[in-house]
Amino acid sequence: MKKICIVSTSLGKGGAERSAAILSQMLYKLKYDVHVLVTKNLLEYDYEGTLFNLELVLADKKSNYLKVIILKKYFKENNFDYIIDNRTRDGFFKELVLYKYIFKGSKIISVVRSFYLENYIPKNKILAKVLYGGIYKTVAVSEKIKDQLNSFYKLNNVIRIYNAIDTSYLGNQINKDVNLTGRFILFYGRIEDDVKNLKLLIHAYKESRLLKNEIKLVILGVGSDLHMVKKMARDLGLQKHMVFMSFEANPFTYVHNALFTVLTSRYEGFPRSIIESLACGTPVISVDCNSGPSEIVLNRSNGLLVENHNINALAKAFNELVENQELYKYCKQNAKKSIKHLAVDKIGLQWKAIIDGNI
Secondary structure, three states, X not given: OOEEEEEEOOXXXXXXHHHHHHHHHHHHHOOOEEEEEEOOOOEOOOOOOEEEEHHHHHOXXXXXXHHHHHHHHHHHHHOOOEEEEOOOOOOHHHHXXXXXXXXXXXXXXXXXXXXXXXXXXXXXXXXXXXXXXXXXXXXXXXXXXXXXXXXXXXXOOXXXXXXXXXXXXXXXXXXXXXXXXXXXXXXXXOOOHHHHOHHHHHHHHHHOOOOOOOOXXXXXXOOOOHHHHHHHHHHOOOOOOEEEEOOOOOOHHHHHHOOOEEEXXXXXXXXXXXXXXXXXXXXXXXXXXXXXXXXXXXXXXXEEEEOOOOHHHHHHHHHHHHHOHHHHHHHHHHOHHHHHHHEHHHHHHHHHHHHOOOO
């Protein structure tokens, strides 16, 4: 039985972290000896395997030297066959210590979950080669990320594996009643405008005919720009038309009951909010950012794909999906079946092929 360690910042709050939790479940089901190492004590998503919580082990100690000693001992004692690194990685020297000293002896699989590659890999090609040139595999979660890694960094060990969707964790969530009255559209995710471009969302909502149709905009999540976004809503006179809700680990009752969900990001990887929405049977309107939406949203089939940074185009998409009932019903009936290829049993076999050396 191959022994695998999945390294993640946490198991809560974000799409990358949920993907790590689902990966642990997929590999556990495939009869691997799964271990999960988290660096922060945030556990909201279900996972499988043996957990090592670094923040709890360190307690209040902040010493980087002690952290290195603890991690080195942990990886040496466990002697993993594979280490799957799911974290963001934006410090070269820290990663050099991890990859060349702490992880030494295991086959490393490094996952890149965003088109903003600098969060994962040094922009300097020489430094990138030092860290990633000799590892076992680099997994890109979209074709566009894979192409960028191949063309810019000339890495020859890159494989694309999409994020999996596990409909079991949707559970009975989609059948619960929501504590909202009337029709609404939904954005859910981190409230960080530099990434999610919520200004675009709010301006397009104001320009659309959704207000006249008494359709609310619900924003569900937390983040550093929450105060700014609320102020923007007030300044534009939208406070009676917008609803703000805090983060929920399982927001799927809202996803299921929304008319459609919206993604307006400046960049992504392979966004979970889109595939979760479709799995709930809810169409999506997404901007065509790099990367992910164009590989999930089938325009006018399971939702609408819109030119990015275009307020007018996004507002028109809102209007059309609300007012064109034939199109809306068609997108809604196609939603679930459009992401069948992302089911955990199918994505799990792709990971198995890597671990068993068949790719």
